Amino acid sequence: MSQSLNIVKNKLDELPNNIEAEQSVIGSVLLSNEIFDDISLLISSRNFYDPIHKLLSILNLFLIYMSKEN
Numbered sequence: 001m002s003q004s005l006n007i008v009k010n011k012l013d014e015l016p017n018n019i020e021a022e023q024s025v026i027g028s029v030l031l032s033n034e035i036f037d038d039i040s041l042l043i044s045s046r047n048f049y050d051p052i053h054k055l056l057s058i059l060n061l062f063l064i065y066m067s068k069e070n
Helices: 002-013 019-031 034-039 051-069
Strands: none
Touching: 019 034, 019 051, 034 051
């Protein structure tokens, strides 16, 4: 019984996250860079739970800013 309580306690320590929502945001930016201007005011790479999604967000940011300079 105490082991099952530890599982619940460990789940409570985990930050809330939604991997599918993160994938949708990244996919939307990849499909249309114009949406980045709208969401960049609300979402940054710090908001992503998955480390790969954080990296993809940073790379998207870098590539979009580089394309605007040219």
